[in-house]
Amino acid sequence: MTIFRKDSALQISKASRCLEIKSLTDEGEIEGYGSTFGGEPDSYGDVIAPGSFASSLAGHAAAGTMPKMFWQHDASQPIGRWLSATEDDHGLLMRGRLNMAVQRAREAHALLKAGDIDGLSIGYRIKRYSVDAETGVWTLEEVDLREVSIVSIGANENATVASVKAAKQAHELTEKLKAGDRLTEREFEAWLKGLGFSNSQAERAARLHLKRQGEPAKADDQLAFLRALRG
Structure with a gap:
């Protein structure tokens, strides 16, 4: 990742x-x-x-x-x-x-x-x-x-999702997570796609992310969650 x-x-x-x-x-x-x-x-x-x-x-x-x-x-x-x-x-x-x-x-x-x-x-x-x-x-x-x-x-x-624009968006969303802020479903899905997830992986992970939002998650917890999804 x-x-x-x-x-x-x-x-x-x-x-x-x-x-x-x-x-x-x-x-x-x-x-x-x-x-x-x-x-x-x-x-x-x-x-x-x-x-x-x-x-x-x-x-x-x-x-x-x-x-x-x-x-x-x-x-x-x-x-x-x-x-x-x-x-x-x-x-x-x-x-x-x-x-x-x-x-x-x-x-x-x-x-x-x-x-x-x-x-x-x-x-x-x-x-x-x-x-x-x-x-x-x-x-x-x-x-x-x-x-x-x-x-x-x-x-x-x-031309590709792997563009500078996608990189900037992913960077901004990563900083938002590090600050302890929550992401909307759309933001979380965009972040995952910017990190190289497929559309289906990103959509599934976004749904799981919303279910886990009872308590604010730390950035490290989010990254561990992503690694588990990627296998």
Whole structure:
């Protein structure tokens, strides 16, 4: 079970901001920014700080790996390979090549070339962040970069429940539990889904949670309850 803390990984965010492709060749070579630093918060209210990818990119380099290239953040649809990922003053610059032997990659190439889609979007785990208490803006200071997708719409909240928005909600609800407050059935169910429970598990646990609310429960008791449910 993943417990949300500011010093630990939160959730995989399947989409951040959507950024314009810089170049595309007929052979499928592609270049663009998967993320930019600073500026206005994205649709999740986040700002990515310069240097936030450094540790992850160093880890990839040491392991001889690269972030994956997916279509629309779908791990079942790899469409090519990223050949380089570097931070510059502007953001995370990605260079790669679409696998033109793959039908979906050829379709993506055609859509990109026609200008029907023009986005890159990153998938990552948050490792370290800070929050502005006045504005609610999260500054992501270290992220574990997992994949960079070609997308039609960035910051797609429906792409996955494992989004930054879900992570924030789960974190807030965890803090509420730690403070000794009770959660409504809907809040408790949302919290469980943010922690990785399936819809059916979350619904069942929420019903059991309501039956146990005769006395205020401590956060540790709630976590023990969840572990028992997960088995």
